[in-house]
Amino acid sequence: MKKRIDVLVIMAIALLVWSFFDPAQAQEPAKVEKPTFYRLTPGVYVNGWPRFTIHYPKDWVEVTPMEHEIFRAGAHGATGDLFAVVVAYPPNPPQPLDKVADVAMSFFKVFGKDMIVVTDKPSQLSSGTPAREVEIRGTMNGLPFNYLGLCVKHGDLWIWSMVSSQGGKIGDHLRAIVYSLQYEPGNDEPVKLTPDVKEFFHSLSNAWISHDLAGLTSHYSDRYLNSGVRKGEMERFLKQRIGFATSAEYRITDFIPAGDRAYLAGFSIMNGVRFPLIPTSIIKENGEWKWFGNQRDVSP
Numbered sequence: 001m002k003k004r005i006d007v008l009v010i011m012a013i014a015l016l017v018w019s020f021f022d023p024a025q026a027q028e029p030a031k032v033e034k035p036t037f038y039r040l041t042p043g044v045y046v047n048g049w050p051r052f053t054i055h056y057p058k059d060w061v062e063v064t065p066m067e068h069e070i071f072r073a074g075a076h077g078a079t080g081d082l083f084a085v086v087v088a089y090p091p092n093p094p095q096p097l098d099k100v101a102d103v104a105m106s107f108f109k110v111f112g113k114d115m116i117v118v119t120d121k122p123s124q125l126s127s128g129t130p131a132r133e134v135e136i137r138g139t140m141n142g143l144p145f146n147y148l149g150l151c152v153k154h155g156d157l158w159i160w161s162m163v164s165s166q167g168g169k170i171g172d173h174l175r176a177i178v179y180s181l182q183y184e185p186g187n188d189e190p191v192k193l194t195p196d197v198k199e200f201f202h203s204l205s206n207a208w209i210s211h212d213l214a215g216l217t218s219h220y221s222d223r224y225l226n227s228g229v230r231k232g233e234m235e236r237f238l239k240q241r242i243g244f245a246t247s248a249e250y251r252i253t254d255f256i257p258a259g260d261r262a263y264l265a266g267f268s269i270m271n272g273v274r275f276p277l278i279p280t281s282i283i284k285e286n287g288e289w290k291w292f293g294n295q296r297d298v299s300p
Contacts, residue, residue, distance in 0.1 A: 038256070038263035038280045040296060045071050045085065048265020049253050049276050050154040051187040054161055055180040056083050057173070062298045064228035067237070070276065071227075081167065083177050086160040087276050094156040097122070097132035104134055104149060113139040125152065129183050135170060146170050150178040157274065159183060190251045190266070197262070200282065200289040201250040208248035208270070213239055219291055226279050226293030246271050260284045261292060 035041040037048035043058035047070060056073055065072040065084065075081040095103075101120040108115040115138035123133040129152055136147045148170045149162040161181045163174040193201075200219070207215035217235045224231040252266040261283045267274045283292035 037254070037265055038294065040294070045073070047071070047085070047087075047276075048280065049187060049267055050087065050157065050159055051184040052159060053180075053182045054083075054085065054177065056177050062227060062296065064298055070278070081163070081165045081174065083161075083163050083174075086162065087154075087157055097130065097151055097153060097158075100132045100149065100151045100158070100160075101134045101136075104136055104147070108136055108138065108147075111140070112145060115139075119148075123150065125179070125181055125183060127182065129185075131181075133178075137169075148174060148178055150181060152181070152183050154183070154185070155274075187253055188251075190253060191255050193252060193255060197252075197255070197282075197289060201252070204250065205248040208242065208245040211242050211245065213242055216242060219289075221283055221285055221290035221292050223283075224279075224291055224293050225295050225297060227296050228298040229293070244271070250277075262289075 035044040035046045035053070037046045040062065043056055043060075045054045045056065047053070057075070060073045060075050060081075060083070062071070062073050070085040070087050072082070072084045074083065098120075101117050105115065105117060115136055117134065118137050119133055119135035121133055123131045125131055131150050131152045134147075134149045134151070138145055143166050145164065145166065146169055147162065147164045149160055151158050151160045153159070159181070161178045163170065163177055165171070165174060204216070204219050206212075207219065213235075216238055217231070220231045220234055222231060224234065226234075247270070249269050250266065251269065252264050254263075254265040256263040261281055263281050265277065265280065267276050269275075279291050279293045281292045281294065282289045284290075
């Protein structure tokens with residue numbers, strides 16, 4: 001399982017640089033006065049757990065995140081400018097931040113040409129939180145490729161804000177995105193839940209441990225939608241992973257009731273490893289809670 005997690009870190013980088021898209025059909029996000037983790041505000045991404053905020057251009061649009069990305073957005077047109085957020089474990093055993101460039105280059109050396117590390121240096125957020133900046137340049141699929149990543153640690157987790165571009169270099173506008181990361185340590189303590197919500201997560205855990213795919217997918221509403229991902233796609237994703245589960249539990253760090261729906265943030269612990277929860281809401285259907293997602297339909 002640990003080796004598999006190592007591969008997923010590389011996959012997340014790979015998926016960032018492989019994607020070129022036309023996001024013209026994205027749905028307008030809901031407008032709210034204050035940015036929250038459960039309602040997307042244009043230009044501000046708020047993550048529930050680990051708790052952090054990142055700012056990006058308001059005219060950029062959300063697109064479907066790739067596997068193991070938390071969030072993805074991009075510019076209109078053919079500039080190739082992309083922004084993605086990854087929360088993942090670094091290669092085992094836990095590594096210091098000065099290994100970020102090694103992880104990135106392990107992909108680029110295979111799939112890119114003439115890849116060079118332009119920058120690999122310690123840095124910090126505006127709050128003083130230690131970070132690592134890595135910039136890589138080369139050619140990808142016959143086109144100029146530029147990558148900038150900024151990484152901080154949350155325990156053994158890496159919070160990785162990254163941008164890529166085909167514009168010849170990483171401009172100040174892209175650098176400003178990764179350095180807008182505002183990280184809030186802590187926020188790991190579970191909140192109290194009602195008995196019916198506790199039962200929902202207990203049943204989920206049992207389905208994982210017993211490798212019951214039908215039971216696991218029954219916890220998803222038929223109307224499930226999370227940043228363009230629907231129930232059928234989730235079922236295919238779960239089918240690939242359920243056989244590896246030997247232990248499973250859930251920790252909810254934020255819970256906001258809203259009638260027959262509730263918004264939440266937190267993490268699962270699978271085989272002793274923490275993973276952030278991607279869906280941010282559940283809904284009660286016929287007296288039972290189901291995963292409902294953020295209900296945002298975005299460009300593929």
